[in-house]
Amino acid sequence: MALDTHGQQQNLIKPPHVAIVPTPGIGHLTPLVELAKLLLVHHNFTITFIIPNDGLHLAPQKKLLQALDPQAISYIFLPPVSFDDLPNDVMVEIKMVLTLTRSLSALRDELIVLIQSTRLVALVVDLFGTDAFDVANELHVSPYIFFTTAALSLSLIFHFPHLHETTTCEYRDLPEPIQLPGCVPLHGRDLTDPVQDRSNEAYKVMVRMCKKHRSAAGIMVNSFVDLEPGAFKAFKEQGQGLPPVYPVGPVIKMGSVDGFEGNECMKWLDKQPNESVLFVSFGSGGTFSQEQMTELALGLELSGQRFIWVVKSPNETAKNANYFSVQGSEDPLGFLPNGFLDRTKEVGLVVPSWAPQVQVLSHRATGGFLTHCGWNSTLESIVHGVPLIAWPLYAEQRTNRALLVDGLKVAVVVKCNDKGIVESQDIAKYVRGLIEGDEGKLLRNNMKGYKEAAKLALSQEGSSTKSLAEVAQVWKSLNT
Known part of the structure; x- marks a missing residue:
């Protein structure tokens, strides 16, 4: 005993x-x-x-x-x-x-x-x-x-x-x-x-x-x-x-920049004016069809706004094709519209597959985030006070969109056409509205309130x- x-x-x-x-x-x-x-x-x-x-x-x-x-x-x-x-x-x-x-x-x-x-x-x-x-x-x-x-x-x-x-x-x-x-x-x-x-x-x-x-x-x-x-x-x-x-x-990754792409992103952001850049990323699993990818590229170009876009190879059947698989060996940049990279090189930075998201969102130059509404990304945006364009793809992302758009009022939501595609002219309108428009100012102010509340919590x-x-x-x- x-x-x-x-x-x-x-x-x-x-x-x-x-x-x-x-x-x-x-x-x-x-x-x-x-x-x-x-x-x-x-x-x-x-x-x-x-x-x-x-x-x-x-x-x-x-x-x-x-x-x-x-x-x-x-x-x-x-x-x-x-x-x-x-x-x-x-x-x-x-x-x-x-x-x-x-x-x-x-x-x-x-x-x-x-x-x-x-x-x-x-x-x-x-x-x-x-x-x-x-x-x-x-x-x-x-x-x-x-x-x-x-x-x-x-x-x-x-x-x-x-x-x-x-x-x-x-x-x-x-x-x-x-x-x-x-x-x-x-x-x-x-x-x-x-x-x-x-x-x-x-x-x-x-x-x-x-x-x-x-x-x-x-x-x-x-x-x-x-x-x-x-x-x-x-x-x-x-x-x-x-x-x-x-x-x-919010329990989020604070992380450090590692890898060449990380440094490239940060150096590029350092040269941009405050709150002028839209960050475009759809998480570790999100994918688009070729048609949707093309519309997104043309919409970003049409908007005339600065952007960093994390590009992944398209997939015609699933919106979460990368969830269980390694990114394909094909270069995702090869799927962009002809001439897109040359035409946007003064205002945009396109990075294949990965970017240091937390560092990008915390940078003074980042003024908005076009996101799939995954919860990790959502919390990272809140902690850094970055307003959103909500583009949910799969899992519980549409539920999160309802909270962000209707509840917290920190996001504008994309609308699809009859074929389920978000068209380039609409994308351009959302981007301009968030970065330059009055609605963007309102969403940014709301988000900054939640940023302070998160810090306090x-x-x-x-x-x-x-x-x-x-x-x-x-x-x-x-x-x-």
């Missing part, structure tokens, strides 16, 4: 340890890495990343993890899973969830090792990782979610099982907007892609995943109280049946700092 007590004392002397399990995609790993840094620096946690492995495109993930402090943050890649049994057109979200569910046995083995060798107090997953809860509960480890998008989307997830049971039509055909407590009204067509076809396997996966969110021991949200006050107030008021919700954002006595400290305190009190 005395030995057992001694063992417990030994365990309490060890720093509390957290296991973090991201689902595939660099956009999911990045905020989790930033969360890990906060837990280490401010709360003395040690961390292990356990990475389910889709067998593809792991170089960016490895690069990100190798840059961390190896004394405090370690990482393990689980054995790759196979998707050979899946049809080629399976939705990205199904692959993300299956990468985790097919790794549960390997995850369980790694968690057992951590339980034996560290003082493991919590398992943290992202919003697609809730199938790991079964393993966490079996091993008596508290399961938490780091919800890497808006509180609006979390509200929708809590409400979704009810929506599923009380409607039979496709959500895009709902006659009235969905009213979520404390949130901007949402049209059914603005819901995330995997729920837009009730007969698709992805729909069943989403229903199951949404139900599992309620069984988390707690949910940290990458947003902050002053950005979405109504939603966070409603979570508190709903109380019973919901896990505790902690607004801990992350200050020493700020709401998000206190919220994360609350989570840390709960974890430290667990004597596992």
Whole structure:
């Protein structure tokens, strides 16, 4: 018995340890890495990343993890899973969830090792990782979610099982907007892609995943109280049946410039007037058809405004073609209209595939951001006070657009023609309006207000700092 007590004392002397399990995609790993840094620096946690492995495109993930402090943050890649049994057109979200569910046995083995060798107090997953809860509960480890998008989307997830049971039509055909407590009204067509076809396997996966969110021991949200006050107030008021919700954002990459393209972008920006440049980027996964890419190029040229455009090779079938694959070997610049680079060389900088987004957004010369409305990009814009042209492509980006345009009033939204194409003359109009027009001034002022609010939330006595400290305190009190 005395030995057992001694063992417990030994365990309490060890720093509390957290296991973090991201689902595939660099956009999911990045905020989790930033969360890990906060837990280490401010709360003395040690961390292990356990990475389910889709067998593809792991170089960016490895690069990100190798840059961390190896004394405090370690990482393990689980054995790759196979998707050979899946049809080629399976939705990205199904692959993300299956990468985790097919790794549960390997995850369980790694968690057992951590339980034996560290003082493991919590398992943290992202919003697609809730199938790991079964393993966490079996091993008596508290399961938490780091919800890497808006509180609006979390509200929708809590409400979704009810929506599923009380409607039979496709959500895009709902006659009235969905009213979520404390949130901007949402049209059914603005819901995330995997729920837009009730007969698709992805729909069943989403229903199951949404139900599992309620069984988390707690949910940290990458947003902050002053950005979405109504939603966070409603979570508190709903109380019973919901896990505790902690607004801990904005948790974003602060990063440094690396690589030739990074330096080239910054040198070019240094020569431009204040708030005169539009940054054009559609995230790590976003892609366009050749026709849309051509319209975008001509629209930027027609606008007469300065721009930095991160160009990717076109794809005719998917808007998220780069999510699970390495950028094609073809030079994306070869798909631009003839003469475009020569005609715009005085006002534009075109960079293939990648640019140092955080540095570009934080630069004094950047006056607007044409974006897919991914949540990481959205938070980076807010932290740096850059207004937006919202062009959602996939996943929950249309939901984010509703928040940005209708709720926060920091973005103007693009409109498509009957073929689903945003035309060049419209693009030119949006760009001029944002950089030079009165509407742009209004959006910029609104965004600067949220920039100040974000700064306050992350200050020493700020709401998000206190919220994360609350989570840390709960974890430290667990004597596992």
